[in-house]
Amino acid sequence: MIGAIARREFKALFATPLPWLLLALSQALLAWVFLSRVEAYQSQYQPLLVTLGSGYGATELVAAAFLADARLLVLLLLAVSLLAMRLLAEERQAHTLPLLLAAPVSSLQLVLGKYLGGLAFVLVALLLWAAMPLSLLLGTALDLGRLAAALLGLLLLAATLLALALWASALTARPGLAALLTFAAGLLLMVLRDGVVGADGGVLAYLGLLGHYQPFLMGQVASADLAYYLLLTGGLLALTVRRLDALRVQA
Amino acid sequence: MSSDILLQAQGLERRYGERLALAGLDLTLARGEILGLLGPNGAGKSTTLRILSGTLPPSAGTVRLGGVDLLARPLAAKRRLGYLPEVPPVYADMRVADYLTYCGRLHGLKRQRLLAAVTRAIERCQLGEVRHRVIGNLSKGYQQRVGLAQAILHKPDVLILDEPTVGLDPLQIRAIRDLIRELKAEHAIIFSSHILPEIEALCDRVVILNRGRAVYQGALGAPASGAHEVLLRCARAPQAERLTGLPGVLEAAALEPCRLRLRLADAAAAETVQRAVLDAGWGLVEWLPLEQNLEQLFVALTHGEGAA
Numbered sequence: 001m002i003g004a005i006a007r008r009e010f011k012a013l014f015a016t017p018l019p020w021l022l023l024a025l026s027q028a029l030l031a032w033v034f035l036s037r038v039e040a041y042q043s044q045y046q047p048l049l050v051t052l053g054s055g056y057g058a059t060e061l062v063a064a065a066f067l068a069d070a071r072l073l074v075l076l077l078l079a080v081s082l083l084a085m086r087l088l089a090e091e092r093q094a095h096t097l098p099l100l101l102a103a104p105v106s107s108l109q110l111v112l113g114k115y116l117g118g119l120a121f122v123l124v125a126l127l128l129w130a131a132m133p134l135s136l137l138l139g140t141a142l143d144l145g146r147l148a149a150a151l152l153g154l155l156l157l158a159a160t161l162l163a164l165a166l167w168a169s170a171l172t173a174r175p176g177l178a179a180l181l182t183f184a185a186g187l188l189l190m191v192l193r194d195g196v197v198g199a200d201g202g203v204l205a206y207l208g209l210l211g212h213y214q215p216f217l218m219g220q221v222a223s224a225d226l227a228y229y230l231l232l233t234g235g236l237l238a239l240t241v242r243r244l245d246a247l248r249v250q251a
Numbered sequence: 252m253s254s255d256i257l258l259q260a261q262g263l264e265r266r267y268g269e270r271l272a273l274a275g276l277d278l279t280l281a282r283g284e285i286l287g288l289l290g291p292n293g294a295g296k297s298t299t300l301r302i303l304s305g306t307l308p309p310s311a312g313t314v315r316l317g318g319v320d321l322l323a324r325p326l327a328a329k330r331r332l333g334y335l336p337e338v339p340p341v342y343a344d345m346r347v348a349d350y351l352t353y354c355g356r357l358h359g360l361k362r363q364r365l366l367a368a369v370t371r372a373i374e375r376c377q378l379g380e381v382r383h384r385v386i387g388n389l390s391k392g393y394q395q396r397v398g399l400a401q402a403i404l405h406k407p408d409v410l411i412l413d414e415p416t417v418g419l420d421p422l423q424i425r426a427i428r429d430l431i432r433e434l435k436a437e438h439a440i441i442f443s444s445h446i447l448p449e450i451e452a453l454c455d456r457v458v459i460l461n462r463g464r465a466v467y468q469g470a471l472g473a474p475a476s477g478a479h480e481v482l483l484r485c486a487r488a489p490q491a492e493r494l495t496g497l498p499g500v501l502e503a504a505a506l507e508p509c510r511l512r513l514r515l516a517d518a519a520a521a522e523t524v525q526r527a528v529l530d531a532g533w534g535l536v537e538w539l540p541l542e543q544n545l546e547q548l549f550v551a552l553t554h555g556e557g558a559a
Contacts, residue, residue, distance in 0.1 A: 004356035099340035
């Protein structure tokens with residue numbers, strides 16, 4: 001049941017031009033970002049690193065820096081905002097939700113199906129993006145463990161944002177509003193750390209999405225950070241299930 | 252026929268905030284039966300069907316589908332249900348056969364059974380020539396038929412159709428009617444419409460809704476063997492109990508304080524009642540025998556308020 005919903009969701013996404021365009025444009029934009037990082041590394045950092053005899057290399061200064069790039073994060077946010085338009089808001093707008101509500105499918109199955117379908121799309125986007133830092137392997141050695149940790153971090157971040165998008169999508173029948181809600185809330189969660197005085201940043205920094213992303217970029221997979229993302233994702237999915245139950249009552 | 256009750260609803264009530272959209276509706280439906288839900292726009296037809304389909308919980312009351320409580324065990328009950336909402340719930344970007352396959356999966360059909368069910372539904376709804384076309388590009392009539400195919404796909408016990416012929420041309424309407432008649436043998440069907448001839452052509456029984464209340468429930472087309480119904484209007488509110496006691500009065504139901512619906516055994520009873528009304532000084536204003544003519548019934552029951 002969950003599989004059927006997820007599969008339809010994934011296929012339906014690729015039935016319209018928007019996701020294709022998003023994949024193509026984000027790939028092109030990020031290629032620019034990536035190549036400028038490579039260029040900077042070759043012309044500026046590499047000679048410096050050799051002179052200093054530093055242990056740093058392309059993994060830190062190109063791959064990890066690319067995955068931490070604000071432009072990449074904004075594109076990720078844009079992608080999940082686009083998904084927020086589709087997942088549930090569009091079903092409500094097109095009057096197709098009764099099909100799912102009248103079928104022997106529980107709210108949880110419905111939410112998980114939608115979520116996994118969206119996650120499959122996010123995974124495609126992330127794989128395409130990850131191909132760029134991985135392409136460095138053609139010319140140099142990379143710290144694969146560290147890169148894997150960073151990519152896991154990015155996947156967790158994306159999975160959490162997607163749960164946020166699904167919830168926003170359940171909140172309103174207007175796709176545009178769902179997208180805006182996702183973008184605003186996602187951005188807020190990302191910038192919570194900014195402007196907070198002190199090295200640790202206190203509670204706000206702890207709540208922020210990016211504070212838990214940094215350790216992954218440095219190759220640390222800490223259970224506290226894993227738990228943070230998984231709990232937040234689970235919580236948002238639970239909120240979506242509740243919202244859907246409430247919709248059955250009102251609608 | 253009455254032994255195989257597939258749908259049973261009791262005391263259904265639905266409020267939208269302050270507004271009472273549906274009040275105290277009881278329904279039963281057996282296999283092989285078609286029940287028509289009739290009423291002016293806003294009478295509560297769609298609300299009723301949404302409650303019965305489990306997409307909208309009632310504020311009060313119970314629904315049992317094939318003996319399973321819809322509110323207590325929604326998933327088990329919904330397996331017995333096929334539902335076509337007012338707007339057919341079709342995905343514009345999918346192809347007809349893919350869409351039906353997806354709907355079958357939602358109902359837990361797999362492999363051979365799924366394939367057979369889709370093929371059968373396509374055949375029954377005459378969708379063969381459009382099976383590989385994108386639904387969004389089909390005409391309204393075809394989309395409606397795809398919606399109907401979705402509802403009958405998993406051979407549900409109970410089929411709930413909300414205005415299934417809206418937006419169709421006369422030929423398509425006839426095709427849908429024939430299909431509904433054909434489906435009657437295996438399913439219990441309940442459908443709504445505000446088109447009177449349609450209900451007359453198809454239904455065994457009819458429920459007329461007005462302002463959220465069932466103002467009439469009864470069989471259609473059954474010959475009135477002596478017994479007949481009368482709509483009585485008085486100047487002053489009559490006491491229904493006193494009329495029920497009279498010989499030949501089978502039933503007296505108050506529609507409004509001054510309006511009663513009477514079921515009388517024979518012509519002699521009519522005289523008895525009229526005399527009783529006059530004797531009691533209630534002031535006989537209107538005496539309208541209801542023939543088994545749906546239109547007359549409908550107009551009398553739903554448009555009486557303005558005058559009363």
